[in-house]
Amino acid sequence: MSKHSIQTLLATSTALAVCLIANIGCAMAAETPTADAPAAATGAADDQSTSANQAGQANDRQSLTTSDIIVTGSRTAEAAPLTASLTTTQPQSAISREFIDNANAASDFFELIALTPGVSISGTGNGQGFSETKATIRGFKDGEYNVTYDSIPFADTNDPTHHSTSFFPATTIETIVVDRGPGNASQLGQATYGGNLNMYSRAVSDKRGVMGEALLGNWNSFIGRAEIQTGKIDKWNGAKFTLSGQYLKSDGALTYSPVMSKNLFFKGVIPIGTSSKLTILSTWNRNYYYQSDVLKGTSCGVPTTGLVSGSATLKAENCAPTSNIGMYGLNYGLSNDPTRQDYWKYNRTDKTTDFSYLRLQSDLSEHLSLDNRVYMYGYTNNTMSGNTGSTIVTGYNTSAVPYTKNTITGIPGYNKLNKYRVLGYIGQADYTFGFGKAKVGGWFEHSNSWRHTWDFDWNTGAPNYDQKANLGTAATAGYPSVNLANIKYEQNSSWDQFQLFGELELRPVSNLAITPGIKYVHFKRGVNAMVNADSYRSPANTTATWTKALPFGTINWQPKTNWSFYGQYAQGMYVPDLSSFYTPSYDAATAAQSTSAAAAVKPQTSTNYQVGTVWHGRKVSVDLDGYIINVNNKIASATDTTAFSGTLVNIGTVHYKGFEGQIAYMPIEGLTLFGNGSYNYAHSGTTNAQIAKAPFSTAAAGFIYKHKGLRVSFSQKFTGPQYATELFTVKQSVNGVPTSVTQFTTTDGIRLYRISPYSTGEFAISQDIGEHFRIGATVSNVFNSRAITAVANGGTTVVGGQTYYAGADQFSFLPPRSFMVDVRVKY
Template sequence: MKTCHIRAHARGLAMGASVLALCALADPALASALDKPVAAKDAAPPLPAAASGDPQTQTTGIAEGSDIVVTATRANEIAPVTASLQEKQPQSIISRSFIEDSLPASADFNQIALISPSVSNTGAANGVGLSESKAQIRGFQDGEYNVTYDGVPFGDTNDPTHHSNTFFPSNTIETLVVDRGPGNASQLGQATFGGNINLFSRETRENPGVELKGTYGTYNTYLLRGVAQTGAIDKLGGTEMVFSAQHIGSDGARTYSPFYSNNVFGKIVIPVGPHARLTLLGTYNENSFNQPDNDGVTLGQTALYGKYFSLNNDPNTQDYYKYNYTHKTTDFEIVKFEADLAPHSTFENRAYTYSYDNETLSGNDVTIYGTATPTATTAAQIAAAVTAANVTTPTQGGKAVLGGVPGYTKTNKYRVFGDIAKTRLDFGFGTLTAGAWLEFSNTYRQQRDVNLIDLSPNYVEKAVTNPLTGAVTPANIKFDQKSHTNHTEEFVELELRPIEGLTITPGYKHVDFERKIDALYNQTTRYAQTQQNTYAADLPFAQINYAITPKFSAYAEFAKGFLAPPLTVLYVANPTLSTVAPERSTNYQAGVVYHGQNLSLDFDGYKIDFTNKFNSFTSPTPGVGVIYINSGAVTYKGLEGEITYALPRGFALFANGSRNYAKTDNPGQPQQQVAKAPEWTAAGGVLYKNGPIRFSLIDKWVGHQYFITPVGTVPAGTYDSYNSPTYQSNGYNTAILATSYEFRRHIRFGLEIYNLLDSTRVTSISQGKAATGTSGVNSVFPYDQYMFQTGRQFTGDITVVF
């Protein structure tokens, strides 16, 4: 049994090449050469290994946990998702081949990660990759886990949430690894808490080539993409470069919701002598689309206009598509230097910067249009209510001026700078890795009320006076603030190899995190404030992996997690009264991995204790306002597994699944499954790869969940087809059929049918205001906003390689 070594790490160093490419999983010739070692031919030039030994434990480059090592078997050759024999926590490795062969080219990274056990997905209601989605891992929500790109954590600066189609479209991703756990000491990020989605950039190749792709499909969606590889340039010492450009255009699945995106990407790998390498990477992305800032369709709108209603063509309403427009730009740059300092020591430094700029125009409340209320039940009454809500804009003088449409402008822009440095020393029976991460950010955010017709000020906010200066806040300003973060982490971990096949890795990390607001008009309070909070944590880790045989390994992990409070805790009049501390998690998990010639499987169990849940309340004392506290705990536990069996003639069957508990654990209160935490997930399918033909039929199920954490006992029989008013979902599934044919190794024709069974179930509900005079679990909330699955989508594509 031979192994395919990927010169990369799930928690840091760039992935070499995709698991599929490195193991030649896309190359049928590998099937006849599985008895030979598989080299990382397409990876960046490797630095000399600091140590040699058992291929199951050997590491190259800077250790950030175990190298990802994929056993070259027929099962792993075709598996859409697999695991490493060296993993020390539950992990799913998703290759470039799965991205290319089984998903529409417009898919975002959350839709790629969805194939993994315990991963669920909400949003994306406008079509695949045509609006943002949110992923959940074991019930942990976006902002409670890390997302990294080539080892650099990224996310918003007010809390560590992510924009799935804004930074890294699929043309910039070679491999994606889902770590279902906080990782080890060198796993960096603000949310070393609920897991990690690790993205790895497109790799350079030794040989030159150009790939051109064009796709067209449902909703008049088209994609144009080009990827160029220079190959190794001898005159530049073997320098390799890859460049990519992509454009997406679509009318969108929802009414009056077009989407346009442009992306450019480049990466240069420069050998600096025989023992060092410099990597330069940059990407720029631009998205433009029409969508309300607070998105979702009400049940009233659904009844009148269908599940895919979003905007309209009536300039007298807040739902007019030209009044709801967003333009986003991002960039992301990394300069990475790697060097062997001595035969047994390696150094790496990764400096980076990235930015995000969101400029939005939106209606104040798009739920009004077509939504019935207790006093407006007939069509005429509804029309009158909509007109009244959309045509009056009070002026500063208090007079009503007809003809206005209320809305607001929004800016959210930030720039982040950071540096990650680490060194590794191999002393034969062990490896010591130590390093530090420094990061700071500057953010500007604002919202102002406007008349959407001419963008003149709309003075509708409540009167506010600064309690210190007596200054009166203009009634058209919601907030105008600058904020900053300073974040440092120092870590050390020791990988011990006392006997062949056994690694024991204790580690320790110290975190210091500071937030600061310097607001002209702070959010919520709406007057000038300068406030800051500092948080610290000491996080121990311990992991073990034992290769029982060359085909079978077992692992276990203990790890502490940390999540700093969001910026909202500083949106208060008296921040010193808040006692909120960082959320904490204690993670215990263990599992096994087996890679036989035709069978690949892994299985694990986990238990996570989550404490210090963020909560807030309004003080009954006049003038005190909102106070943030920690109150609440959640217990996460479950079982997860994956299996692939390779059949003769290029066929394979695969399945994975999870049983997940994520229940509140508060004294004196009943345990409840928390919101947006499915009780189970499952995936399965059949795949075929032989000669020029590739085929896959895959289905992913997301099980029963609540969209809002229930209070008390939910009455039986109150579930209806729209999952309201008890906010439950019996689950939903997404089946994908994909097939392609390669003609003379230069032209490939493909067809993907996303959501083959045309499921249009609810995937998310945002609770709105209740109808007057109603309360309790069976209340009707006509302003709740729903997200539905997008129906069946067809995509045809052609790829030309030369």
């Protein structure tokens, strides 16, 4: 799509919004807040039902994000599951606590944002909440956008990706704000690039109370919850605390794939004097699940009839009798056969996480306020997995060169550990003056990580020396000793980073806010490995530093108190992953080439242009936006035969364009209808083809009805067509720098692995019984769709000059329809 076309679409979208508003003729909501005196979505300034309204909570006026207070002008916007603030400066969807409280109780934080325009979810195959999921926003995958909790960024330390069933279950989340843009200069994170998923912690209530809840569902699923609120404690100057816990267990939708998790959450808000508050938060999470670390889905094999051509959409039909689907059906996960690598007891992942912070907020004067916090979080992933093959290497015969392997028949497996600890500090000062305010601050963070993978035999528990090793020849001299051949990698890594930011919010008139700002990023990453995770498994001890200044500029204009327009210009940055060090350096020559390849890897950068409008009427709430995002230095793995395996290179540009909108309508009191949609163009600058795992479109629709304690809701999410694999490959490079990029072709010249559109729905109903009891039920995947949501590429084969898939592809499906009933008691 041309630049002129996208501009035409944006203009048309804005015109449609104006026409819609004019035709509806809805009066402005009474007592609509202005931008100078914002109120949160629940209305009353002293309301304690959401953390946005509570001084000293995470998302208040001193929050580091611009999405701290969701300003609305109508009950319709407040009742909708998704809404945008009148004061926003970028496309936004805020997910309410009421929606979270009534969604599937097992939902992880990615699944909770599934209705958001431009968002698609994968990885739900074991049942909603019973397997880790990934969210794609406008074609940006997990790791290319920030995820924060109470404005503190968190992510893995090898790359900034996330584990959705670790750290923060739904019971620890009050609200979520999905900002589809880099934010202002004060938005912190490692991937100020594709957007921000900002979670805010559960509120601490002024009122004392206790709550208990039990939920039962199919697949022997059980969830137990408890919460205690102390309310304000007068003798402690109004301090208040909350403590909650959750226990979850399920057999899972897939065969032999049980899961379990436990969570504890504590939060306290303690007034200090009359002008300061101390917030203390700590949460601990433990979960395990049984899932192959090698298999990425369910195999179909070569169909018994009608080979599927490369020109067709892949379908799991007529599967080979010996394939996973042929033997076990679509719900295959693991087996109960101890002679196979997929035996469920051989494939367990055990994770423990913690996250804690101390935050001190102080009003030093009428104009000056300070916000300081220190935090830490940790993650331990201990995975045991079966591996492919059937040969175990017990050792090497070194009496002659080359050394020869001593082998037996066994069941290969491995132990994988990923363990890290992150410490950080965030400081910020806000100064308010006559026609605006200034904000300055900084973020400092240090991490330490330990990662390894060790191979062994499941039959005996003895090491399996099956990795490449120095066999005493010149050709193998770059590999480690045979004594280390059971170690795939043994690696320590770290980072030390800081970001400094400053921004101004200028208000030349009361209804216009202009916010210029700048952020400086300084990121130093290092690795110290006895055996590095590269193809040669060479030792490594090196560091690299990346820096960049990122300018920002936003505008928000409210011609009416319930109607705003906004625009954003912002630059973003994505720091190279730890894998940028995965090139060998076992001698001077390879060290030089490794240094050259690492130098060629630059941070991915983006330039964002976004415009939009938000309108909240008495019965209708509408927001529309359009965006153009250009990405440079897109990082991918080199496929040139002269490059080391795993070498990362910059392959050029990706262009993201599109428009999005969401609407809510309240035809009668208590009934809210809602819908949204997006068109998302994410094309490679080299092939002009849509990149992989980026749906062309998304849509959602549903309703919520509430009356006298009864609540009924239904929503259906549609995910448009997408491709599972990329179209391009790097053909040539010099010292890791590409010299040409050409289109990947097959003999029939048509791209493989197209995933058809699919949709899934959720129904929920609950009834309050008096003041203390609630009963309810949810049904997920209401229409029992078993659509394919992802394909792991198994390669292709040529038969009679025609390209077909080779039968090794692995499919992921939507899980079967499921239900959950719950009983809640509170006092």
